[in-house]
Amino acid sequence: MKILVAVKRVIDYNVKIRVKADHSDVDLTNVKMAMNPFCEIAVEEAVRLKESGEVTEIVVVTVGPKAAQEQLRTALALGADRAIHVETDARVDSLAVAKLLKSVIDDEQPGLTILGKQAIDTDNNQTGQMLAALTGLGQGTFASKVDVKDGTVDVTREIDGGLQTVSLTLPAVVTTDLRLNEPRYAKLPDIMKAKKKPLDTKTPEELGVDIASWVSLVQVETPAERKGGIKVGSVDELVDKLKNEAKVIA
Amino acid sequence: MSILVLAEHHDGHLAGSTASVVAAARQIVDSSGGDIDLLLAGEDVGAIAEQAARLDGVARVRVADHAVYAHQLAEPLADLLVALADDYSHVLASSSTIGKNVLPRLAALKDVAQLSDVLDVVSADTFKRPIYAGNAIATVQSSDALKVITVRTTAFDAVGENNSAPVEAVATVADNALSTFVGEELAQSERPELGGAQVVISGGRGMGNGENFQLLDGIADKLGAAIGASRAAVDAGFVSNDMQVGQTGKIVAPELYIAVGISGAIQHLAGMKDSKVIVAINKDDEAPIFQVADYGLVGDLFQILPELEQAL
Numbered sequence: 001m002k003i004l005v006a007v008k009r010v011i012d013y014n015v016k017i018r019v020k021a022d023h024s025d026v027d028l029t030n031v032k033m034a035m036n037p038f039c040e041i042a043v044e045e046a047v048r049l050k051e052s053g054e055v056t057e058i059v060v061v062t063v064g065p066k067a068a069q070e071q072l073r074t075a076l077a078l079g080a081d082r083a084i085h086v087e088t089d090a091r092v093d094s095l096a097v098a099k100l101l102k103s104v105i106d107d108e109q110p111g112l113t114i115l116g117k118q119a120i121d122t123d124n125n126q127t128g129q130m131l132a133a134l135t136g137l138g139q140g141t142f143a144s145k146v147d148v149k150d151g152t153v154d155v156t157r158e159i160d161g162g163l164q165t166v167s168l169t170l171p172a173v174v175t176t177d178l179r180l181n182e183p184r185y186a187k188l189p190d191i192m193k194a195k196k197k198p199l200d201t202k203t204p205e206e207l208g209v210d211i212a213s214w215v216s217l218v219q220v221e222t223p224a225e226r227k228g229g230i231k232v233g234s235v236d237e238l239v240d241k242l243k244n245e246a247k248v249i250a
Numbered sequence: 251m252s253i254l255v256l257a258e259h260h261d262g263h264l265a266g267s268t269a270s271v272v273a274a275a276r277q278i279v280d281s282s283g284g285d286i287d288l289l290l291a292g293e294d295v296g297a298i299a300e301q302a303a304r305l306d307g308v309a310r311v312r313v314a315d316h317a318v319y320a321h322q323l324a325e326p327l328a329d330l331l332v333a334l335a336d337d338y339s340h341v342l343a344s345s346s347t348i349g350k351n352v353l354p355r356l357a358a359l360k361d362v363a364q365l366s367d368v369l370d371v372v373s374a375d376t377f378k379r380p381i382y383a384g385n386a387i388a389t390v391q392s393s394d395a396l397k398v399i400t401v402r403t404t405a406f407d408a409v410g411e412n413n414s415a416p417v418e419a420v421a422t423v424a425d426n427a428l429s430t431f432v433g434e435e436l437a438q439s440e441r442p443e444l445g446g447a448q449v450v451i452s453g454g455r456g457m458g459n460g461e462n463f464q465l466l467d468g469i470a471d472k473l474g475a476a477i478g479a480s481r482a483a484v485d486a487g488f489v490s491n492d493m494q495v496g497q498t499g500k501i502v503a504p505e506l507y508i509a510v511g512i513s514g515a516i517q518h519l520a521g522m523k524d525s526k527v528i529v530a531i532n533k534d535d536e537a538p539i540f541q542v543a544d545y546g547l548v549g550d551l552f553q554i555l556p557e558l559e560q561a562l
Contacts, residue, residue, distance in 0.1 A: 016516065017382045026386050038498075094354070095363050118498065122381050124366045129324065129354035138428030139324055141351050144491065154432060158491045159347040160445070160500070161260065162436035166323065166429050178484065178498060179491050215363045218376065218389040226523050229544035231535070235557040238529065238547050246527045246544065248449075248506040249473060249562070 001111035001148075001170075002057045005046045006101055006131075007039035007075055009068040010121045023219045026121075035071045038116025041176040044183040045114055045146060047079035054148045055112075057081050061104050063097050065089050069199065076194035077186035083199040088211065094122075096204075096211035098130035103207040105135055110171060112153060117142050117175040128175035138168035142177040251339030252284040252309075256331065257302050258322070258348050259292060264301040266446045267344040269408035274371060274401045275342050276307045276409065282374035284339065285309035289420070291330055293320040304411040314420040321431040322348050326424035328355035333422045335360060335396055339374070345400035345501075346445075353398050362394035367501075369405035383497040383520035403445070404503035404524065437492055444493065447476035449506045450522070452495055453488070454480035456511020456532065456551060460488040465552070466510065468559040478502065480512045496521035511551050514539025531555075 011017060012032040020027045035043075049055040060080040062068045065087070072083040086100050105113060118125040132139035140146070140155025144163065147154040148170075156165045158177040186194075204211045232238045242249045253275045258265040268288070275286045288302050291314040302311045312334070318326045331352070335341055341356060343349035345367045357364035369387075370378035376391045377399065444450065451466050451473070463477070470477050478495040479488065495502055497520040507525035512518060514530070514537055522528070523542055530543035531551050540546040547554060 011382070013517075017385050019386050026382060093363055095358060095361075098358055120383065120497065123383065123497065124354075124364075125350050126354035126357070126364050126366060129351060130358035130364075132324075133328065133355040133358035136428075139351070139355065140429075141324070142347060157347075160492065161443070162434065162490075162492055164321070164434045165432040167432050168429050169427065172428075177491065178481070178494075213363060214394045215365070215390050215392045218391050220381070220389075221387045223380075223384060223387050226528075226542045228541045229528075229546070231540070231546045231548060235547070235554055235561050238545055239558070239561045241545055242506070242527070242529070246506075248527045 001055050002059065002108065003046045003049060003055045004105065004108055004110035004113040005042050005058060005060045005075065005080065006113070006115045007043065007060060007062050007071050008036045008116070008119045009033050009062065009064050009071045010036045010119050013037055013120065019220050019222045023221060025217065025220050033067070035074055036116050036119045038118055038176050040183040041178070041180050042114040042116050043075045043078050043080065044181045045176060048181060049148060050079065059084065059108055059110065061086065061101065063088065063092055063100050072199060073194050074186060076197040077191040078184065082197055085199060085201045086204060086207065087201050088204055090211055092211050093213045093215060094124045094126035095130055096209070096213060097127050098134055099209045100204060100207060100211070101131050102134040103209055112148065112171060113173045115173070115175050117177055128173050132173035135173070138172045140166055140168050140172060140174045143174050144177050144179045146174055146180065251282070252337065253278060253286045253340040253342060254334060254338040255286060255288050256341065256343035256349065256352065257288045257290040258344055258346060259290070259295065259298045262297065264298050265344070266408065267346060267403040268302070269305055270403035270406040271342050271344050271401045272305050272307055272409045273406040274368065275340070277371040278340060278374050287312055289314065289331070289334065291319040291327055292322065293317050299417045303415040303417055304413050306409040306411065306413045308413055308415040310415050311417045312420045313417060314422060316423050318424055318426055323426065323429050323431065324351040324355050325428045326426040327352045328359060329424035330422055331356045332359045334420070338396070340397045340399060342399050342401055344403050349400045353400050357398040360396050360398070362396050362398060363392060364398045364400070365390060365392065366400050367402045368399050369402040383516055384523070385516060402501060404501055437490065441470060442474065442476045444476045444478055444495070444500050444502060447502070448504050449473045449475035450478050450495070450502050450504045451475045451508040451510065452478035452480060452512060453483055453510050454512030455482040455486055457483060457488060463489055465555040469555065469562065472559065472562040480518045482515070509539050509543070510555065512539055513537045514542065
């Protein structure tokens with residue numbers, strides 16, 4: 001079975017963001033970028049499925065600027081076999097990305113597609129669900145366990161209040177949650193080998209996809225800063241403050 | 251035009267968050283006019299429909315009662331919403347794991363964008379939502395004919411329950427050959443639900459292990475609190491993911507939030523910084539959590555927690 005993994009280049013997890021002075025967007029100039037953490041989990045899951053023999057080929061895809069090829073190379077170093085770069089400098093929303101990924105699925109016909117549940121920049125949590133809708137496939141979102149069977153996949157999902165397991169007809173779309181696995185680090189020899197693995201570049205125009213969005217970003221603000229309060233010296237002082245000053249406990 | 255709100259229910263009860271989604275819908279109709287309908291989909295949901303009909307501002311409750319909707323799976327719910335959506339200008343749901351699962355699917359099927367986690371209604375087509383773990387707030391304007399929106403319910407005060415809206419059956423039965431419900435493991439707890447609790451006490455990596463989370467039990471009992479955790483504590487395997495508070499977990503805004511052994515990574519702050527009063531207990535007096543805490547107590551949590559339980 002062939003598996004398709006979609007990844008996104010985002011601001012590094014540890015970077016504190018700044019809003020541009022003109023409030024047009026977040027300032028990403030000279031900011032460290034990385035693969036979205038949930039996408040790393042998706043790549044890891046694909047590699048594990050290949051190691052266990054359920055998957056024969058891993059194709060990794062991204063939508064983004066030229067520099068996003070770094071993240072494709074990372075995925076190739078981690079174990080993906082080949083990469084597809086849909087190159088665009090435009091601000092693409094989740095629906096546009098889902099449409100682009102649909103055209104890749106139409107072309108590649110993977111048995112399973114895995115994405116991160118959410119990118120840590122826009123925090124949308126939409127692309128996997130939209131891709132499943134556009135391709136007419138079942139969706140196993142927020143996965144903490146993926147069990148590929150004959151013609152179906154059981155996905156255990158992290159839901160409010162616990163876990164839910166659904167069985168999906170293959171092909172299907174899965175999005176990863178935190179506990180699905182712990183991603184490995186790429187080894188230096190694999191990073192060197194990844195440079196020679198095939199990487200195809202396509203454009204939205206070549207794929208025949210209109211990436212226009214009907215949602216405009218009006219402005220971006222920094223949220224009101226919460227001010228730090230005081231340090232108390234003892235449990236008794238804390239309880240007294242909560243009762244008599246903040247009045248949040250009886 | 252009118253608004254359709256997807257009602258959410260668990261275990262035979264209407265989820266409290268639905269009343270907050272209706273509150274957000276009310277702010278939209280206040281500026282644009284129109285009615286608010288509630289869609290309740292599930293199996294044997296008659297009693298829940300009665301609860302839903304009491305929510306203020308609801309014009310009617312539309313009930314799709316069929317086995318195919320039994321577990322509120324995304325595929326049949328999205329198909330049902332597609333069948334109904336043409337009568338509405340907006341479809342709203344809570345940004346719960348159900349809303350986040352279903353609404354993007356609906357939006358794509360209708361070829362429109364979806365707006366996630368809306369926390370402020372500026373007008374009928376303009377909304378504010380958090381990006382970058384809440385470290386920036388984006389104002390977005392949608393010119394799509396149908397606006398599909400998940401709502402951050404902690405940002406809207408629930409509507410009252412003094413209504414008696416009419417209840418009408420919806421005959422649409424979706425066909426679902428894509429997904430089958432296999433099973434569920436729900437945490438059994440007498441405690442309030444994390445998202446709606448008035449008091450939340452959360453443990454982080456400083457708790458050391460999962461067993462030590464029991465130190466929070468007595469305090470939670472006395473305060474009627476829900477128990478949460480930081481992503482670090484979930485990552486370390488101390489507790490289950492449904493307890494996670496933060497960017498990728500639950501967003502809470504209780505009256506009182508007590509962070510124990512939590513350093514205060516931005517991803518955690520994203521999930522709790524709108525709490526009314528924040529208490530931090532940490533042995534590291536430089537921990538970033540103290541920068542957002544109203545009351546900080548520096549010290550060993552293994553001494554402080556039993557003392558606190560005593561003092562309450």
